Amino acid sequence: MTSPEVKDAPAPAGGRTLEFRGLSKRYRDRSAVEDLSFTVGPGRVTGFLGPNGAGKTTTLRMLLGLTAPTSGTATIDGQLYRDLERPLRTVGAMLDESGTHRRRTGRDHLRVQCAATGLPARRADEVLDHVGLAKAGGRRYEEYSLGMRQRLNLAQALLGDPPVLILDEPSNGLDPEGIAWMRSLLKKLAAEGRTVLVSSHLISEVEQTADDLVIISQGRLVAEGPSREIAARVRGESRVRVRCSRPAELAAALVAAGATVADPPAEDGLLFVGGLGTGAVAALAAAHGGELYELAEDAPDLEQAFLRLTQGKAEIR
Numbered sequence: 280m281t282s283p284e285v286k287d288a289p290a291p292a293g294g295r296t297l298e299f300r301g302l303s304k305r306y307r308d309r310s311a312v313e314d315l316s317f318t319v320g321p322g323r324v325t326g327f328l329g330p331n332g333a334g335k336t337t338t339l340r341m342l343l344g345l346t347a348p349t350s351g352t353a354t355i356d357g358q359l360y361r362d363l364e365r366p367l368r369t370v371g372a373m374l375d376e377s378g379t380h381r382r383r384t385g386r387d388h389l390r391v392q393c394a395a396t397g398l399p400a401r402r403a404d405e406v407l408d409h410v411g412l413a414k415a416g417g418r419r420y421e422e423y424s425l426g427m428r429q430r431l432n433l434a435q436a437l438l439g440d441p442p443v444l445i446l447d448e449p450s451n452g453l454d455p456e457g458i459a460w461m462r463s464l465l466k467k468l469a470a471e472g473r474t475v476l477v478s479s480h481l482i483s484e485v486e487q488t489a490d491d492l493v494i495i496s497q498g499r500l501v502a503e504g505p506s507r508e509i510a511a512r513v514r515g516e517s518r519v520r521v522r523c524s525r526p527a528e529l530a531a532a533l534v535a536a537g538a539t540v541a542d543p544p545a546e547d548g549l550l551f552v553g554g555l556g557t558g559a560v561a562a563l564a565a566a567h568g569g570e571l572y573e574l575a576e577d578a579p580d581l582e583q584a585f586l587r588l589t590q591g592k593a594e595i596r
């Protein structure tokens with residue numbers, strides 16, 4: 280490997296496009312991924328969704344050259360991972376924690392990676408700082424909590440300052456503060472022009488972070504498109520229940536924002552709102568609704584609707 284100065288390396292220019300074309304993987308008599316085609320663009324967070332066993336990890340492993348496809352291709356700007364000139368400088372992946380020595384400190388673990396990749400050792404401290412582990416860098420991996428291990432995995436993915444980030448269930452084990460931190464970091468990385476693909480089995484977990492969603496079930500594509508649009512389609516008839524001291528003002532603001540508000544308004548300042556998520560309704564309620572007494576998603580719950588969809592018991596409209 281050449282050019283150890285990551286800071287002097289060009290910023291991830293132009294972004295990279297990931298192309299999955301007719302990708303399939305069969306294990307003996309069972310199909311893990313079947314004829315999967317979708318595109319992931321740069322400068323955006325793309326949520327890769329599906330229930331347990333849907334084929335997310337297998338798909339990501341095929342992109343990274345860790346699992347050979349039965350047929351089809353997964354490419355990075357048209358190239359297979361194995362053909363990339365500088366793979367670790369191009370793609371940072373957070374798949375699992377294999378390969379981490381339990382008695383090694385977090386910092387040493389990263390330094391070993393730096394040495395193997397031709398990066399300067401100080402890059403380990405930069406990324407530790409980046410993921411909030413600056414103080415814990417000297418502690419052994421075996422002493423790390425699950426959330427700290429996730430942060431270290433992320434630090435490893437960021438080592439080569441790659442324009443592409445592939446993260447498999449990165450929120451696992453993180454507390455609410457950690458999840459919020461992870462979300463804002465993913466958005467920041469995408470805003471820098473990077474291609475960020477993040478898998479999850481919970482639609483509510485990625486709905487607000489992801490610009491685009493790709494949903495798979497039993498190895499097949501179920502839906503693909505802008506996050507808001509897909510989540511609204513999955514949600515179907517779902518509404519948000521909101522009760523506040525100035526329902527008329529809030530109703531006007533909601534309609535102006537493109538929402539539908541059940542007419543006539545229910546008693547006690549209660550509104551039923553369609554077409555907007557709870558986050559958007561909360562923001563409008565804070566600005567226009569006066570005192571907020573209640574705000575909740577009304578059935579059908581998004582996660583329930585997502586489960587029905589991915590279990591093949593519902594169809595997306």
Ligand SMILES: Nc1ncnc2c1ncn2[C@@H]1O[C@H](COP(=O)(O)OP(=O)(O)OP(=O)(O)O)[C@@H](O)[C@H]1O
Binds near residue numbers: 332333335336337
């Ligand atoms: N090496 C393997 N040998 C046999 N079957 C496998 C292998 N790897 C994965 N599978 C099967 O392929 C299917 C898809 O698994 P995969 O791990 O890709 O799903 P996933 O969507 O990532 O699920 P999870 O959220 O549980 O990690 C599952 O039925 C799994 O049992």
